[in-house]
Amino acid sequence: MKKVVDLIIIPVFTCLCLLPSCDYLDIVPDNAVQITSIYENKDKAYGALAGCYSFLPNPTYDRRTLALAGGEYTTIYTSLYLNNTEFAQGEKIILGQNSTTTPFFDYWSTWHTNYRPLYQGIRYCNIFLENIRSVPDLSDVDKSDWEAQVITLKAYYHFYLTMLYGPIVIADENFEASDPPELIRQKRQPVDHCFEYIVGLLDQAIPKLPGTRPSVFLGQVDKTIALALKAKVLLYAASPLFNGNSEYYGTFKDDKGENFFNTTYDKEKWKLALDAANEALSYAIDEGQRALYYYQNSQPYSYDRTIWNTSEIIKPVYSCRLSIVEPWTSEIVWGYSANSKGGTLQEACQMRDTENGNNGDYAWNFLGANYSMLEFFYTKNGVAIDEDRNFDYFGRSELATIPDDYYHQGFMQPGRTTIKLNLNREPRFYAWLAFDGSIWRDYDRLNYMQMLRGEQNGSQISSVDNQYFAGVALKKWVHPESKNNMLMTYFPGPIIRTAELYLMYAEASNEYFGPNNAAYEKLNAVRARAGLKNVEDVYSDPSVVIQPGKHLTQEGLRSIIRKERMIELCFEDQRYHDLRRWKLADKYFVGPVSGFNIAAGDPANYYKLRTLATMKFISPRDYLFPISTGELNTNPNLVQNPGW
């Protein structure tokens, strides 16, 4: 018996020992996705192309946009939001709160819900460029076109970084983790080298791109975009911050003692910028179908029909207001098209629906302008409020009753009390800003803005965070046909638009030649669309300006062009960069951020200004973004920007 059991059991043991098979540990199916499989057909390759575009900074991203650093916006001023690192980062930059530990808008190294690190985008582009030629069902024309698009994006990402950081690391090719440290730890390149590199990329791309795109691919890079971008890059390269800036960066050198910034001014850079602007502008108009936008419809919205032919300013107001928010107007040279609803900027600025019980869906009612923007626009004569002989500059904060005249008809509420500042201003003032006593076109009606405490558009106790903190609302990003909770009109976020091409030309021309007719002409084109008279007429008319002849000197014209640019491109993520490249940021970004006293229920108190915050700009430190301490620690070959 015992033997029998033994005989049974020993084989059982043996079998159990043999059970395991050799591939017991091989459990992973061999279908892992490889990079190359992304490029195996055209359809998948579209995904790769979309991926390259996905890193584009979104210019219309509610209170998360960098445009808040332009000193134009006012967001929420409660401690809850000011201490929240996600919101209003841009605004906090000019309040002096940026730091090296957790820099705001750290496009260099940090993945954030508000922005994506651009070097990742560049790596993405490089992978694309390495592989796109291998897609079998992509025609050679497409290959060359796609390649050119991605090269343009790669140039744009480098440019965006240069614009923010000055000298940057050029990532022309990808490195792997296994590469030697000296390759991985790249050094920053002098700004001139950076600009040259970017322009070189654009020169590669431009000949391969078509002039326009079919409607299903609007938003893809075309030749007009690449030319405009090149003009912008060269404009920056010629600008005071980057051109001969020994004042700020004379001692800013790399470890070999080489200057990161050139220290001698080179006027010829303006010539390059002018030529590029000229080429871009003429190509945009002739081939690119990107003329300045004018409202062409003979019919306005129904509520405006009665005043269409009587109001003095309604036509330029329509042109200005719709130039951006009307989808794909000819104004848009390059639009950010991955927005639904025209970007959340539209929702952030949109006024609550007062008819439907303050409904806040798609109308967050918390992003507006600050008081300084009310002052910044021209008078109706097209000059600054302190230069206009007919404007009571010193009495601007005095209360006044809104007159019932053709000029204000349809834009201001006759009989309501306001301050003198809000009267007799240029059409863009009424097109883009909203304030107590003004009128907001909202879907199917005219909305009479009443913003004193307790009034329909005034501050509410129950939702302290959702109100226009300075008492100035912003219509520039809201389509008149958008209605909260229901219909939103979609539009692309403007990256470059036609008016900017005119203004780039005017600026470069004045810088290179001094005042000249070509510069006036380009400036006047923008003014004319805004319903303003020619610059040479206005500035030589002693009945309008206090000191005539300003446009005759290079310096005078320079300040006129700059102001025109800041008005026309206001709120568009341009001002912060412009003021820095003009080395004017330390003049503008100091002092108080003001607003009306929204807690007051009567005009006398409401129109008393109160300080919401104090701007702080340390020069030259804040002219360039800091590289994060973490990145400096990672790459010891990096040199921090001065002052940080």
Add this chain to the structure above:
Amino acid sequence: MSQKIITDSLISDTRKTQGEKMVRGDFGSCITKFLFSLCLVFFTLTVATYAQNDVKVSGIVVDDKGEPLIGATIQVRNETRGQIVGNDGKFEITVKPSDELIVSFLGYENQTLQVGDKRDFVVVMVSKDSELEEVVVAAFGKQKKSSVVSSIETIGAKDLRMPSSNLTAALAGRAAGLVALQKSGEPGRDNATFFIRGVTTFGYATSPLIILDGFEVSTSTLARVDPDNIENFSILKDATAAALYGSKGANGVIEVTTKKGREGRVKLMFRHESRISMPTQLPEFVDGVEYMKLYNEAEYTDNPNIGASYYSPQKIENTRRGLNPYAFPDIDWYHEMFNEAAYNQYYTMNLSGGGKAVNYYAAVSYTNESGLLKDLSINKYKNNIRLNRYNVLSNIDFKLTNTTKLMLNMSSLYEKTNGPGINPITSGNGAGFEIFRSVVNGNPVDFPITYQPDEFTRNLGHPLFGNSDGFVRSNPYASMVSGYCDGFNFNITSQFTLEQDLKAIMKGLSMKTKFSINNSGQYASVRSITPYYYTMKNYNETTGTYTLKEVQTGDDIISEPTVDRTANSHNYLESGIYYLRTFDKHDISAVVIYTQEEKRNTGSVGSSTTLETTLPSRNQAIRARVTYGYDNCYLFEASLTRQGSEKFYGSNKWGTFPAVAAGYTISNEDFWEPVRKAFSKMKLKASYGIVGNDNITSDAQRFFFLSRIDRVGWGYIWGENFNNGYNMYDITRYPNPDITWELAYKQNYGIELGVFNESIVIQLDRFKEKRTDIYMQREGLPASMGLTASISGNSGKAESKGWDGSVDIKHNFNKDFWMTGRFNFTYSTNKILKIDEKQYKDAYLSRVGLDMDQVHGYIAERLFIDQPDIDNSPLQQIGTGIIRPGDIKYKDINSDGVVDENDRVPLGLSRTPGINYGFGISTGYKNFDFSCFFQGIANVSFYMAVSDFAPFYNYRNALKFVAEDHWSPNNPVAQAQFPRLTTSYNNNNYYQYSTWWMRNGALLRLKTLEIGYTIPVETTKKIKAETLRFYLSGQNLFCIKSFDLWDPEMGSSGLGYPLQRVYSIGLNMNF
């Protein structure tokens, strides 16, 4: 009379280990001798009259517990004469003095008695299974303690019994080399985390491998093992002990075996415990009036131009006067929602015995545990935390033939859970924790728990919960009662083991095959209502009337349940050949074992959808060990494991892990003779080996050789109508086929010393370990490379070393009074040798050379007194935000004028205690026994998680200590306990690791105290019981510590569900 004495002394004997029994044996024989001499006198008097030949002898046969063995056989050698022992265990037989008596009983070793001059015998029978010598559970088998050369520590099963339903809670301080920390007292969430010899790696897994009856289990399974079922609890600390576990033993191994049946009569054990548990310590909050004053102060500190305060002076005054509690509430959320104490019960019963063919051990236990939450009648369901746990265990051994044994081991656990409406599977913290936190975050004055209805709400069926106008905030009471969760867990293990003696082939050869299956799962469903929230309007101060405004429309119909579940399976096959033989003085053994194992864990529903998480984890190994001993004096051991893991690629898939050890029992040498009396035993031992670890990252991150490219969301959208969108791809992992095992190089040098016939036993081990190839993220890759995923490598290296040891003392003062004492300690330090970190310019930023669990942080100098003070100090740029007076001033270490992350220095000590110790005594006098046990930790720092309690952020409640001592505009002191008050989230200034919040975590705790009384045998006999003992015990009775806001064992987040102090009363019966 004489029998009583013997029994008593033997009963107390059972509390001791076998080794001690020798001492007791001597003591017993003293008594016996004493009795014999009495008898001799008696016999001399009586027998003198008789003639020579036949003599009458008598005696008693007892088992090792002193119990009479009824039915034992007394037989005269080589004759048929004999008799069977009667009811009292006594016998009387007439024999010749030259006769030999053989005493036998089923399940016991036979005993031979030489009659000679003896006339009265006390025969103590030794059970067949009880080993004559202590054994130690080692990897894949047992070893004689005398031949063990590796470092193995055993905890007595009795020491693991605590008035807690969680076994892991009992581990702290119990054994040299074991570090255990309990962070929460919430039923079901109170597992301790533990490490062997401290933390020895900064890689993914730091906890030891736990083996229950030869099968790997999780910490939570171990936590739920019934301590009464444990036969042996061993900790395998060094390389030779753990090397056979190959890939998993790097962090040490805990081996637990459950009891088995023994040949003999049926034995029954029953135990009941009733427990009352309450928090060891509760945080103290300010009252409502104080709260409002401080809130106003915080607002003023944030912004001096604030104007009107949030809380008006009238509200404060009216609250102080205790006017209408609905208009001027002052809520003590904790006491409204929590009971003072919870009542828990525990019952266990086990049955064991065996015969020629079958031995069995079967146990069943029931634990009922509840949390501290109040069950409130406001809703129709109960939402307190409640656990009902049922454990069933059966170990059955079949002797199929003389050489074949089949063992079945089955254990099942079923746990029924109830709690507030927070899903226990998906919530990271327990429901009790969340409720507790909602109390900490609650606001005492803004609204009452519920309102009395006004005239419009009089007829509504639902409770009118209070809340604020505007943003709906948390009403802790409403969150607690607005739902409940019920669910269950199960865990079923079946093991089948076949042992075959192969002496037919070769003497000493045997085979064993084992197959184990485990299935476990969890289910939870949550049902809830949405509370209706109201706020008060139009309060009329004179009449006390008001109207209510609804601020959140609720839903008082309980929702359909949301359900979550997990399912896990685990199977294991082990098959081995064993050889064990002794030739003269040579002891030889050899083992070769093959194992394979598969685990599959599914996360909660919907969370495990990736390739990595759905595929099983597997490993496969061949393990071999040889030992050689000469004369129990020179001992050698060597082992080799070759193991494969599914996680690695190509040749990295298989790792080889060798270990060697040697021991020298000097006390067995002849030359030891002169000192043997004092030093009865001395053994030196040393071991060295390599153990691997493949558990270097979470399941989701394994398969390092695979790249991972995900198609994610919209990459970009083109087109006139914004609809021409394409998905983009994202590289979320770069392939890295070179990733391989983390290796532990372990050394151990130990000495065992027995003094005075081993009444004092001292053990001391010196250990050193080097970890290499620690898997970690590469930090030195600049962002300008544009990598979209982190890249890791086997690049870390660390070292740890230390001492652990224990002293055991046993002493018997006299037959009624005995005492044992024990002290053990672990001292460990560790240090990072190499780490992939950034290229810091300043050496102090590097973690190389630091303890693995030490943090870098800021040195807080003091608080800023005023604005000029800030302006004249280095720029505080830790993050964003504006620094104000009353914020913490951090030190500018590198003197660059800016305080930023490069000014962080290594702070304090490790966050894992470097010193762990425990000591206790047990003593008995007659029928009383007493034991107490202290446990302590030292060399540990922790950081108060100020973000968890900083008052006023989102109207959070304020702790008393903040109120008592903080910076304020009226009292701008630089050294207040708490910085300025603020209503916002001041994370960049004071929510940082800094010396400001660093505290000493050292503590000494009276872990358990127990007083027992055993009913005298005469009485227990009447109910047929063998022993009957009552006891009172307490757990966590007091604690000596320097930090007094919460229990420092909970570490930084001390405001979770508090640790519990438990009092219990118990009854233990053996039949």
